[in-house]
Amino acid sequence: MTKRPYESLRSARWFAPDDFRSFGHRSRVLQMGYSYADWMGKPVIAIVNTWSDANQCHSHFKQRVEDVKRGVLQAGGFPLELPAISLSESMVKPTTMLYRNFLAMETEELLRSHPIDGAVLMGGCDKTTPGLTMGALSMGIPFIYLPAGPMLRGNWKGKVLGSGSDAFKYWDERRAGRLGEQAWVEMEAGIARSHGTCMTMGTAATMMGIAEAVGLTLPGASSIPAADANHIRMSADCGRRIVEMVWEDLTPAKMLTRANFENGIACAMAMGCSTNAVIHLIAMSRRAGHAVSLEDFDAFSRRVPVIANIRPSGDAYLMEDFFYAGGLPAMLERIRGHLRTEALTVNGRSIGENIEGAEVYDDDVIRPLSNPIYAEGALAVLRGNLAPDGVVIKPSACAPHLLKHTGRALVFDDYPSLKKAVEDPDLDVTGDDILVLRNAGPRGAGMPEWGMLPIPTKLLKQGVKDMLRLSDARMSGTSYGGCLLHCSPEAAVGGPLALVQTGDRITVDVPARRIHLEIDDEELARRKAAWTPPPPRYERGYGWMFGRHIRQADEGCDFDFLETSFGKPVPEPDIF
Missing domain, CATH: 3.40.50.2300 (Response regulator)
Structure with a gap:
């Protein structure tokens, strides 16, 4: 050396x-x-x-x-x-x-x-x-x-539990009435040990x-x-x-x-x-x-x-x-x-x-290339008139029948409204619909992990395990399902997601890397002209700074003033 x-x-x-x-x-x-x-x-x-x-x-x-x-x-x-x-x-x-x-x-x-x-x-x-x-x-x-x-590893009654993934799965079982409170409490104590x-x-x-x-x-x-x-x-x-x-x-x-x-x-x-x-x-x-x-x-x-x-x-x-x-x-x-x-x-x-020379000791845990979990990689990026700067999906954790799908949009402007609606037994929804949540992106809400939108209880009781869900939010990495995330530009800055209305038809084609809102350009322009931005989420402090300087998801959500292209490098501190 x-x-x-x-x-x-x-x-x-x-x-x-x-x-x-x-x-x-x-x-x-x-x-x-x-x-x-x-x-x-x-x-x-x-x-x-x-x-x-x-x-x-x-x-x-x-x-x-x-x-x-x-x-x-x-x-x-x-x-x-x-x-x-x-x-x-x-x-x-x-x-x-x-x-x-x-x-x-x-x-x-x-x-x-x-x-x-x-x-x-x-x-x-x-x-x-x-x-x-x-x-x-x-x-x-x-x-x-x-x-x-x-x-x-987590453990519950001899079953291996995985943080997040199993919590989501069993919570849906509880919402559907198929898992009791005692079992849920026991699982709570065994999943993170x-x-x-x-x-x-x-x-x-x-x-x-x-x-x-x-x-x-x-x-x-x-x-x-x-x-x-x-x-x-x-x-x-x-x-x-x-x-x-x-x-x-x-x-x-x-x-x-x-x-x-x-x-x-x-x-x-x-x-x-x-x-x-x-x-x-x-x-x-x-x-x-x-x-x-x-x-x-x-x-x-x-x-x-x-x-x-x-x-x-x-x-x-x-x-x-x-x-x-x-x-x-x-x-x-x-x-x-x-x-x-x-x-x-x-x-x-x-x-x-x-x-060099690193060995795999269990071919079922780390598969050979000839026997993968999923033939392509974990993520796919879709583009179209609804997401000009991209939307991300995890096909390897999505029900196969949803990879090519057209459905009716059911739109929510905020998470509390969504959360209340999905518990409504009379909600007008089917498993073929596409749940849409907006104003949850970087500027709209700080981009929380709301993107794995809850499947309506009505559908869970019917046996629906997955459906398409679209948002400008993120989701936990432990989540799964047909979730279309990071829709960019986000709704809060006037991206096309802000213009979707309940009843619109949305086409998702993962193999073709395409997402499309099935309305013509003239109607999209009319809606854009009528759109008004939501008020700022924060009016002071760090959140105020965040809302004014955050980049969009496709650019990594960094602050514009922290990127290398923003200005000259910061000099060494004076110590005199």
């Missing part, structure tokens, strides 16, 4: 000079009980920790941060823990999507304003992976992402896997269960490796190319990814200056099959099984032909070198 001189480190600007300001910096470190031997001449490593008492997915981070510190110290670095907003998907309202960019800003400014040479980013719950990495990419110093890891993220292929598992495929984690890190001792060892490894990365000056700009993000897309398709992968990976790639697009996702979907048999795309297994079957390195080795194997990763080696 070629080691850069200490004087070239960012932290040396704070601590090394013989001047008044550096006297102040050194004296305050001494105030905390550290001696000169603890930090002088060493890289300062930030451990950006998204632990909180309100984040069940990260409850083990209180201990893991000590494991990271141990690794940093062993490698000759000086660790400093910097807390950041936690973003528990289950607890934060109205949606953590509202605060993803908040975490990105916080991460970037934490790293810029402190004497930091490199960072370990501790995240996992849905928005923490993109939020942390977006901020660190914009800052540009060496970093490693440490994934929280999935929780253990350890620390860690959702153990289905939801957004958390998807984004942790994508982070590894892009090259931002150590090999194999993304699929280690949170409760496994391997996770402790991996955490210490992150601490040791980040010190080496600082001495090597292995920054994102020197490591990442477009190939890294294309690998992220290929990985997502093979995993049977969450639909949220589209928004987050686009945002991450744009921060790195190597933008991918909806067209890239659709192109990879055409050629990369789903081979991870993990719920909700798969029918049996969970992330713990995926780990035992060989984990992400084994799955990536199986799709090697679809990867840019030359892309570099944080351990200094290429992704091709990292996965």
